[in-house]
Amino acid sequence: MSPQATPAPSRRPGRIQRRGLMLVLSSPSGAGKTTIARALLDGDRNLVMSVSATTRPPRPGEVPGRDYHFLGHAEFEAMIRDGQLLEHARVFDNMYGTPRQPVEEALVGGWDVLFDIDWQGTQQLRQNARADLVSIFILPPSVAELEQRLRSRAQDSDEVVRKRMAKAGDEMSHWPEYDYIVVNSDIGASVEAVQSILAAERLKRERQIGLADFVNDLRG
């Protein structure tokens, strides 16, 4: 997260002060979520990506603080213990999680924060930050399309593809836990759909925390 470069949106002159929101995108792999997330970030200067913490070592080319916050196991365990993670999970031998403080600072400053996490992470976020959370589930348009996207390499065996399809099916069973559902038939239309959701959620009364002052001025 690097909102330090530009002035906080909530403090720009002429703007109603606002609290940011947490935008979660989840989907089975192969549904186009990563492409949508990238297009959103490129087109929106008020949206920043959440940077996860992890205990796994950096890979070549990864920049600490941009790609991940790289932590030792003891440090990570301490953050869990102190309630400093909004969600966390073990994947094989490594821990991954979302530090609370940078997210909270962004929200107070009026930035919106994008999360690319699965249904388990979303469930934890929902427990820890319900009022700030806006969750979107991306679905593929058809079984045929999903299979085509998951059959990424020609040499994949039918068995491998079947396993990926089964995993996608399990992930998709969690769609009823999300606020919005976008069927990704067309990537351009899906990006616009998610942009509309973000624009609308920013106009929700309870996120525009400076409205009472604004209307008081209007009413003289």
Next chain:
Amino acid sequence: MSPQATPAPSRRPGRIQRRGLMLVLSSPSGAGKTTIARALLDGDRNLVMSVSATTRPPRPGEVPGRDYHFLGHAEFEAMIRDGQLLEHARVFDNMYGTPRQPVEEALVGGWDVLFDIDWQGTQQLRQNARADLVSIFILPPSVAELEQRLRSRAQDSDEVVRKRMAKAGDEMSHWPEYDYIVVNSDIGASVEAVQSILAAERLKRERQIGLADFVNDLRG
């Protein structure tokens, strides 16, 4: 309301079946609501305007069923008694109200219905149709702008303008009862804002009532 001309949106092939929503626009006069409503209707074939019932006689040029449903007093009272009005109010000697049945038919067919009503009508709709209701309050950008818009004719006395400003102030005090707040600094941007809200609300999980079937098909 004239959705009869085109096939019900919820039954078009390849579409997920959906339930329509009720979109309420309210604002003090002079805030630009009517212009926004007209632009919305022009640009959206899935949105129809709610036609009110009234006991006042038709004015020259008004078409029954398009501008208003013109009813006798006894007929209107019977509709109130039978719970056939979603909201109603007396204005001077005449009654105005929103018939329930055409709205319900539109929602079931997957159309969205636009309402241009004040905070009192909105309160009644909220009691009678909460889950289907999406409410937007339009605010003027500044006192100076509001006064300029209310000072429509050069010969208006300061006293007349003061009264209009006071009335607008009273109306504006109801902004906390609305889901979304749009400050109309620029008409084009405000139309886009309301279009985003409509697009987003259509993507809400609970309005896409055909999703369970759709995902079942996806999961095989």
